[in-house]
Amino acid sequence: MSRTIWPPAFLLAAFLLGWEAMARSVNKMFILPSPTSIIRKLWELKNPLFLEHLPATLAIVVIGLLISIIVGIGTAVWMSLSPSVEKALYPLIISSQMIPIIALAPIFVLWFGYTIWSKVVVTVLITFFPITVNTFDGLKSGSRELNELMLTMGARKQDIFFKLLVPSALPHFFSGLKVAVTLSVIGAAIGEWLGAQAGLGYFSRRMMTQFDGAAVFAPIVLLSTIGILLFLIVKWLENRMLKWRKHK
Template sequence: MRKVKGMLPAALLIAAFLFIWEAAARGMNMMFILPPPTGVLSKLWELKEPLLFEHLPATLAIIIIGLAISILLGTGIAVWMSISPTVEKALYPIIISSQMIPIIALAPIFVLWFGYSIWSKVVVTVLITFFPITVNTYDGLQSGSKELKELMMTMGAGKKEVFIKLLVPSSLPHFYSGVKVAVTLSVIGAAIGEWLGAQAGLGYFSRRMMTQFDGAAVFAPIVLLSAIGIVLFIIVKIIENRSLKWRKSG
């Protein structure tokens, strides 16, 4: 009951936003540019077969592969930097600088390199998502209590034991924070890659409908993209809550 009450303000705000959107779209009588929510849902139902069975799987494949690579790459780099100050000094500025380059400007280059295959979109997704995972995990590994570390080493623990039993647990909340940011960004990365060069996918479908001036059909795949981001975020949150029960009990 408490959770339901906690969600009530957000639900009311969303309902008010949708009502205003519906009224404004119908009042301006320009539904081909700004379709009302009811029109988007109607178009989503009308296009459910190509969207759900052709374009949604293509986008999901990009997101899942990109996230898997980002998690492995991001955590690996974070661990490497945490155990080697030299590596940290060499890689950290490069990692920060990589986010200063507009990814949308690099996406056409990836299309030239990889063609319209899935890998051009995966690379875009990885470039967007690995950063929050890397930085948050590294910060988590650095946040371990120095007092506990000194105590463990005084009691005969080696670097491996300190890393596994102290640094890894202390970094998990930061790691999950990075992953929660990354899952939402992965949807954006996949959509950007599909917009600039693809043969299937929700982003590709939205771009194709834009050339036909079908506003409702442009918004329909965007609704699915938003739903993917929300579902992935909830999944990560559930995994986080189950694996960090000790934090709540503490």
């Protein structure tokens, strides 16, 4: 464990030290704040950040992820069970990622106003794709030989689905989910930047108009922390649910 922690910790420490030295040499904190000034600003703004803006962003991330997981798994299962549905939906799912989300976000603000749902829709559009595509690929990766063996032994379709296809799809699903949880933070921040009344992205944009560099970076640090923690949670769930993979 320690061998895997030390290299990135050393690299991060070197990066922060270099950043601190550069910021002090430039001495323009409104453009390039130092890590120590950002930490001080986090402490000064702890009440509005942690009590008002952080819960608003977390609500967007959690709701958007839950919707993406439910709809993404449902769509992937539907496509895996019906080739005609796959032919109809798969190109549309791929094409949806060709549209810049930041261009659609203002439209969602027009539709839903400054409510939470304009930000949730942006988050869903960003996180839906990796969950759906990875889960679908996992469902299609089941062993054909095992499938034929189970059929010859009298297995029903639901037996094959739950005992062969679902276990085959779980590693792919978690791979997509690890990508989705990090993208969910980006989606929430984009939505808040373009139209919100609260949230870490909204707060960062507001501080930018005041030329307060440290206050701009402070919510960005929290957003990064949320993404890292969500990734670690998914990784922990993956290790708990896929113990069998370690013994292969």
